[in-house]
Amino acid sequence: MDELNHRDFIIVGGGAAGFYAGIHFSKFNPNKSVLILEQSPSFLSKVKVSGGGRCNVTNYTLDPKDLVKNYPRGHKELLGPFYAYGPLDVISFFEEHGIPLKEEDKGRMFPVSNSSASIVNLLMELAQKQGVQLSPSTSVKSISKQGDYWKIGTNKKEYFAKNILIASGSSKAIWKQLSALEIPIVEPVPSLFTFKVDPHPMGALSGLSSEVEISIQTSDKKYISSRGPLLITHQGFSGPAVLECSAWGARSLADLNYQFELCINWLVDLSHQDVLERLMELKSNSGTKTMLNINEFNFPKRLWEYLVLSAGIQKGEQWAQLNKIQLVNLANQLNDTRIQVVGKSTFKEEFVSAGGVDLRSVNFKTMESKIHSGLYFAGEVLNIDAITGGYNFQNAWTTAYIASSALNN
Numbered sequence: 001m002d003e004l005n006h007r008d009f010i011i012v013g014g015g016a017a018g019f020y021a022g023i024h025f026s027k028f029n030p031n032k033s034v035l036i037l038e039q040s041p042s043f044l045s046k047v048k049v050s051g052g053g054r055c056n057v058t059n060y061t062l063d064p065k066d067l068v069k070n071y072p073r074g075h076k077e078l079l080g081p082f083y084a085y086g087p088l089d090v091i092s093f094f095e096e097h098g099i100p101l102k103e104e105d106k107g108r109m110f111p112v113s114n115s116s117a118s119i120v121n122l123l124m125e126l127a128q129k130q131g132v133q134l135s136p137s138t139s140v141k142s143i144s145k146q147g148d149y150w151k152i153g154t155n156k157k158e159y160f161a162k163n164i165l166i167a168s169g170s171s172k173a174i175w176k177q178l179s180a181l182e183i184p185i186v187e188p189v190p191s192l193f194t195f196k197v198d199p200h201p202m203g204a205l206s207g208l209s210s211e212v213e214i215s216i217q218t219s220d221k222k223y224i225s226s227r228g229p230l231l232i233t234h235q236g237f238s239g240p241a242v243l244e245c246s247a248w249g250a251r252s253l254a255d256l257n258y259q260f261e262l263c264i265n266w267l268v269d270l271s272h273q274d275v276l277e278r279l280m281e282l283k284s285n286s287g288t289k290t291m292l293n294i295n296e297f298n299f300p301k302r303l304w305e306y307l308v309l310s311a312g313i314q315k316g317e318q319w320a321q322l323n324k325i326q327l328v329n330l331a332n333q334l335n336d337t338r339i340q341v342v343g344k345s346t347f348k349e350e351f352v353s354a355g356g357v358d359l360r361s362v363n364f365k366t367m368e369s370k371i372h373s374g375l376y377f378a379g380e381v382l383n384i385d386a387i388t389g390g391y392n393f394q395n396a397w398t399t400a401y402i403a404s405s406a407l408n409n
């Protein structure tokens with residue numbers, strides 16, 4: 001080992017977590033050297049494409065107890081870290097550096113510029129200004145211990161440091177390296193995906209969105225449900241309700257090989273009995289009017305037609321002509337439309353991996369491995385992921401900050 005390949009702190013991965021850690025480490029320790037190794041020619045590429053090019057930086061959910069509820073994996077472990085460093089700290093960080101954020105629906109925070117480039121540019125500028133060394137096109141091939149030092153083998157040369165941070169996101173190759181170091185890895189599966197349906201009974205309604213509750217029975221006979229807008233697409237279903245369900249069900253839906261029955265409740269505030277009673281009243285009061293002309297529940301016209309026809313009711317039928325079975329069928333459709341899902345598709349705006357470094361092996365006060373000293377983790381490399389809304393980046397910022405401040409001594 002010589003001066004040239006030794007650093008005080010080496011970071012594997014030049015994404016959100018790697019940069020946030022590098023910038024804070026260099027701020028706390030201006031006289032120490034820090035190097036970020038990034039396999040691609042450019043840095044922060046996910047930040048660049050995030051949030052449809054606008055970067056949903058964080059979420060304005062300030063109480064850590066509420067914030068953690070958005071993390072299917074990591075909710076217990078992130079509580080302490082969020083008390084230490086939460087969304088307000090992130091908002092202040094960006095504001096102090098001239099990038100104000102604004103709040104949109106459901107607390108989602110974006111740069112006022114509406115451009116992820118302002119976030120990328122700021123992180124790049126700060127890293128360069130503070131002397132964080134950046135090594136692009138440098139792929140980490142091996143991580144091993146040599147005496148008190150970590151030895152990092154890359155496609156270019158070997159580096160040594162007493163402290164290293166793994167911020168490699170969902171890199172299968174790095175998880176494999178970590179496994180070889182006896183770090184337990186929870187098998188990664190995708191999260192935040194949309195549902196594919198084939199044949200698609202509602203394909204003709206694509207583009208239509210409605211407020212619903214959806215539920216799925218998982219492989220271990222539990223129910224996962226979520227409320228919110230459901231978007232009908234050409235290939236199946238998307239929208240916040242689906243993405244949230246895909247996050248909470250990431251592991252069990254993988255076990256089902258993404259083949260399951262989706263139940264849609266189009267009338268979230270009415271019980272099955274309420275719906276049936278309303279339909280009976282309509283039958284009594286709207287006699288000669290045709291079914292399709294009275295849209296009691298204010299559905300988009302095409303959706304109402306679909307639900308009526310799916311209940312086995314003909315187009316021209318009048319309310320008075322309906323028998324009890326048809327009314328029950330319609331109530332079932334309204335409260336519990338069942339559709340077979342046959343696969344998943346990628347949600348282009350945001351997707352993450354569920355799985356990664358087993359959280360039981362990490363000390364969340366420092367983000368240091370409990371198995372090896374001097375080995376730290378931040379971001380998506382951990383078995384932490386969230387629903388959409390800026391929560392995934394918040395995990396990256398918080399864990400990176402905690403790791404870098406733990407090294408502030």
Ligand SMILES: Cc1cc2nc3c(=O)[nH]c(=O)nc-3n(C[C@H](O)[C@H](O)[C@H](O)COP(=O)(O)OP(=O)(O)OC[C@H]3O[C@@H](n4cnc5c(N)ncnc54)[C@H](O)[C@@H]3O)c2cc1C
Nearest residue numbers: 013015016017039050051056140169171379380390392393
């Ligand atoms: C399209 C898209 C949009 C998204 N939008 C949002 C959003 O708006 N809000 C939000 O909260 N979340 C969003 N996410 C999720 C968010 O991007 C991730 O949770 C976040 O980037 C994780 O940060 P990270 O630093 O842990 O990992 P990453 O950002 O993935 O960074 C890891 C880096 O490590 C590098 N690396 C991997 N292996 C090696 C190796 N062997 N050697 C060297 N370098 C290596 C990678 O090339 C990468 O640059 C989005 C995700 C996607 C895919």
